[in-house]
Amino acid sequence: MATATRRLALGLDYGSDSARAVLVDVATGAEVAQAVANYPRWTKGLYCNPAKQQFRQHPQDYLDVLVAIITGALKKAGKGAGEQVIAIGIDTTGSTPIAVDRDGVALAMKAEFAEDPDAMFVLWKDHTAIAEAEEINALCHGGKHKDYTATCGGIYSSEWYWAKALHVTRANKKVAKAAVSWVEHCDWLPGVLTGNNLPATMVRGRCSAGHKAMWAAEWGGLPDATFLAALDPRLAATRAHYAADTTTADQAVGGLLSAWAKRLGLKAGIAVASGAFDCHLGAVGAGATPFVLTKVMGTSTCDMIVAPAAAIRGTVAGICGQVDGSIVPGMIGLEAGQSAFGDVYAWYKRLLGWPLAGNPKLAALLDGLLPALEQAAAALPPAGDVVAVDWFNGRRTPDADQRLRGAIAGLHLGSDAPAVYRALVEATAYGSKAIMDRIISEGVKVDGVIAIGGIAQKSPLVMQICADVLQRPIGVVASDQCCALGSAIVAAVAAKVYPNVAAAQKHMASKIATTYKPSKKTAAAFAAGYARYQRLGAALVADARG
C-alpha cells in the first residue's frame, strides 16, 4: 500500500481570523489534506474594541481550533494518516505576544484572568501601544542607550513586542504583577505542545525575537536591562525569563507531548519545529531565493527578501527588520509590509455594507459586494479622479508610524462606489511600490517579485494593478497555503528528512502558477497617480504632527 511509506509533515498556519492545518508529503511537497477553523471567541468580536484599535485573542481560541483542524485534516487524509506524520511546523501572526506566569501559563488561561483582554494575546494589528512605541523610539534615539532600532529600520512600531508589553504593564497592574515574561504566539504554541514552556528556558524563535523584540547577537541578545528599566523596571525584570540564545525555524523545540499526541491523533515524540511568523515561513513555502521579493498579500502584507550578509550595508532604513536567519537560516531576512491591505477592502465592504449589516436576508448581497465592486472597478481607467492613501491601520513601512491614517481624496459628486473602490486598490498598490522603492534605494536589489496569500490567489484586478504600479512581473505561486507549506518544510528539516531549508525547498516548495505582466500602457497614468499618492501622504504626515 502506497500510503504505508508516505511521510507527512504537518504545517499549522495561524492567521488573523482562522487557523489551518495542512498535511504535506515530505517527498514531493504535495498537499494531502487540510482543514480550517475560525477562532470562536474572536469571531464573536469578544475582547476587542475596534474604535480604540484594541485587538486581543484568547489563547483558548488557539487551542480549540488546534484540535479541530488537526483532527479534521487527519480525517480527510484517510486512515493511518496520524501515524505518517513525522513532524509539526507552526507559523502564526506576529508580533502577537501574551503575558505568562512563572510556569509559562498564559495569564488568560487562569481563572482570574479568563476575561481580561490585557491577559490575552495582543494581536499584531492592535495599536493601543502607539505612545509606548514613541517612547521606545525616543529612548533608542536619545543617545544614552544603544540604538536598538538599528535592525528594524530605525523605527520601533506599536505593533511590536516591547511596545505592547510596556502598554499592558502600565495599563493593568494585576496583569503586570502576574507577568513574569511575554511570549510570542509562534513560540507559545510549540512550548505548549512539547512542554518546553518555562519562560526562562523555552525556545524563542529567531524570527520573532529578531524582528520584534530587538534581539540581536551583535548586542548579546535582548536590549540590556538598563535600557528596559528606563522604560519600566517591570520590563527589565522579564529579561531574566528569556533565553539568551534564539533558534531558527528549522530546529526542533522538542517532541510532542503524549497527552497532546493522544488528543490530536498523532504519534508522541514527533519533532515540533521552532515557530516563526506566517509570512516568513510563507516565503520559505514560496521557494524564496536571494533578491526575490516575496509578498504575502492578505489582510495586511508582509514583504520579505533574503540576501547574503555581504549584500547589505548597515541599517536598511525605514523597513521593519533585518535579522540573520529569520527567514532562511544563513541569510539575512529583511522584512517590510503594509499594516492594511485586504483590510482596506474589508473596511470599504463594511462601510458600504452598513445598511445591510445584521439582516440575514441581505447576507447574499453583502457577500457579493466585493466581487461586484471588483467587476465594476475593472472597467474604469487607471488612476482616475479619486486617489487614496492606504494607511488605514497606520503605516508599517516605509518609516513606521502607526499614528498615520488613511484618506480618500479627489472626490466629486460623480465619484461612485466602484471608483472609490478602485482608488483604494490603487492605494494599496502604491503602498507596495513605496516599499519596493525603499528597499532598492537602500541598496538591496530586487530581481523578481513573487506573491502569495489570499489576495494574490483571488483578486486578478488587485494583482494586475500591483504589477502595473510596480512595473514588474509578479509571479503568484500555485499553493494557496504557502505559509502552512513553509511550516511543513521547516518541520521536515527539523525531523532531519532534509539537511537544510534550501534542500527541502527543492522538493517541497510551491511553483509559480500565474504571472501578472506589467502593462506599458498604464505606466504613465500610474506614475502620475503615485505622485498624487505621495503628495497626499505627505499632507497626512503633516496633519498627524498637528
Added chain:
Amino acid sequence: MATATRRLALGLDYGSDSARAVLVDVATGAEVAQAVANYPRWTKGLYCNPAKQQFRQHPQDYLDVLVAIITGALKKAGKGAGEQVIAIGIDTTGSTPIAVDRDGVALAMKAEFAEDPDAMFVLWKDHTAIAEAEEINALCHGGKHKDYTATCGGIYSSEWYWAKALHVTRANKKVAKAAVSWVEHCDWLPGVLTGNNLPATMVRGRCSAGHKAMWAAEWGGLPDATFLAALDPRLAATRAHYAADTTTADQAVGGLLSAWAKRLGLKAGIAVASGAFDCHLGAVGAGATPFVLTKVMGTSTCDMIVAPAAAIRGTVAGICGQVDGSIVPGMIGLEAGQSAFGDVYAWYKRLLGWPLAGNPKLAALLDGLLPALEQAAAALPPAGDVVAVDWFNGRRTPDADQRLRGAIAGLHLGSDAPAVYRALVEATAYGSKAIMDRIISEGVKVDGVIAIGGIAQKSPLVMQICADVLQRPIGVVASDQCCALGSAIVAAVAAKVYPNVAAAQKHMASKIATTYKPSKKTAAAFAAGYARYQRLGAALVADARG
C-alpha cells in the same frame, strides 16, 4: 365671502430637481396653497453625464411643471383662486443660462436641437466650463483689460454665464451658430410668460446679470466687446442682444400673455415680476435685514448678506459677488456659498446605497439610510478621528476654484459609516465657517445668522453642528418655502400692493421658528477640527495645482 377680497401673489420657485408654486396672501404672507412637481426628463437622468459633471435641463421640463404646479396650487386654493392672483414672481437656480435664437426661442425648443444637451439650460452645478473660467480669470487679471472680477470676489467661476456660454460655443459649432444670445433661466421664464423675450430688449434681472454676467453700472453694463472678442468673437456678438440696463426683482417685466393665462387658469395681464435667483429671493422671504447673514441650505448653500454701499470697502475678496440691488433694491447684495452641501450627504447616500440601487424591494432601506446615519452620527463625539473637506462640487467660496475636490482623511479600520457621515456633516459646517470668517475679515460685520432651505428645516444635527462650528446662534425661519415666499413678496411690489420690498417684508416675510444655540462644550473640539479641515484643504489645493 372672505375669499372674495383675498389677493394672492403667486411665487414660483424653480429648484435643482423640482419646481414649486406657492399662493401667498399679500396682506399677511400666509401660504394659501402650494404644489410641487419634479422635472420629468431630469428625473430620468437625461442629458447629463455626472462623470464629466455635465448637468443640463431641458426647457420643456420647466414648462411641463409650470402648468402642473400652478394648476395644482390653484385647485388646492379653492374655487375662484385664479381670479385672486394679482401677480407672479419667479425665482430659479443660477447661473443656469441657455442659448436662444433671434426670436428668443431657447434652442432646445426647436426640433433640430431638441435632444442636444448643449442647446439646453446649463444647470448651475454643471462644471464643464472649468478651463473657460480659468481663461476668463487670466484675461481679467492680465492687465490688458478691465478686471471684471472686481464685483465677484476676484475670481470668475465655471458655474457662471460667460464660462458656460464660452464652453458651449467652442464645443458645439451648430449651437454656437444658432445662438444669438444666452439667457438665464430666471429671465427666460418671465420672458416666455409675458412675450417680452426678444434677446436684445427683454428684461435682464439685476441679480443674475450682476452676479453671473459681470454686468455692472460702473463699467456701462456687460464687459466691453473687445474683452469678449478676446475670449471668442462669437461671444462678443451676443453683446448686442443684451439690454444695456437691468432691472431689480421688484419691477414688472410685463403682463401675463392671455394664452398662458388661459392655460394656467389665471387672469391675463397680471404683473410678472423680473426673475431672480432662488437664494436671493429666499433672503427676501426670510426677511433679511442689513448685516444678517442669510444661509440658504439645500443641495448647495447660498450665503447672502445685504449692506448699505457705505459699509463696503471695495472688492470683498473671494466671495461670489457684490451687486447693487441684487437682493434688496437700494442695498448692496453680497453673495457667497458652498457648491455642495446637502449634495455631499446625497453623494454619501449614493455611495452607501450602491449595493441597494435598482432593487425596488430595498427602496425603503435606501430611503431610511440618511435618517439612520443621522441618528447614529448624533451619538458620536464632535470632531472625531475622521475629517473631511466639503469640496465635492468644487469650491465656490471663499476663493472660487471648481477644480478642487472633496476628501475624507483620518480613516482607520474602525471608522464606520456613521463616523464618516458625521465627518461629512462637520466638513460642510467648516465650509460655512470659512465663508463667514471671510466676510468678516473683509470688513463686513455679521450681526446674526438665519437659515432657510431643506437642510435647515429637516436636519437638527446638521444645524446644531453648524451653530457649534460657527459659534453663533442660527435662526431657522418658519416658512419651508422662503424662496417662493420671496418671489411672492417681489410680485406684490411689482403689482404695486406695497411701495417697496422692505414694506412688503413687514407684512409678508417669514418669522424665526427655531434657534440653534452654539454649545460652549464643543467649541474647542470644533476649533481643532476646523484647523485640521484647513490643513487638509491646503493640501488639496496644492494637489490640484500638481
